[in-house]
Amino acid sequence: MTQDVILEIFTAAIVLALKLAAPTLIIAMLVGLIIAILQAATQVHEQTLTFAPKAVIVALAILAMGPWMLNSLIDFFNYIVDLMSGITL
16 A cells, blocks of 8 residues: 555545534534524523534534435445455555
8 A cells, every 4th residue: 555545545534524524513603603693682691502502403413414424434434445455465
């Protein structure tokens, strides 16, 4: 296995991690921003008010995007197995 192949695997893994994490992080950021604007407008600064809705919406987003995430991970796993099958000693 050459250095180029290893670098390609690590690059694909990092891109996959970013691709899987980005939607949930963006959703959490947008919900946090909306809640912060509402808190600033109403001057209610309760910690649980920011955490609970964000946790629920992120959990729903993960449930909704779960099949896509799993298929992406399966594709990456198949890619790794294909590379491993081509290795000769």
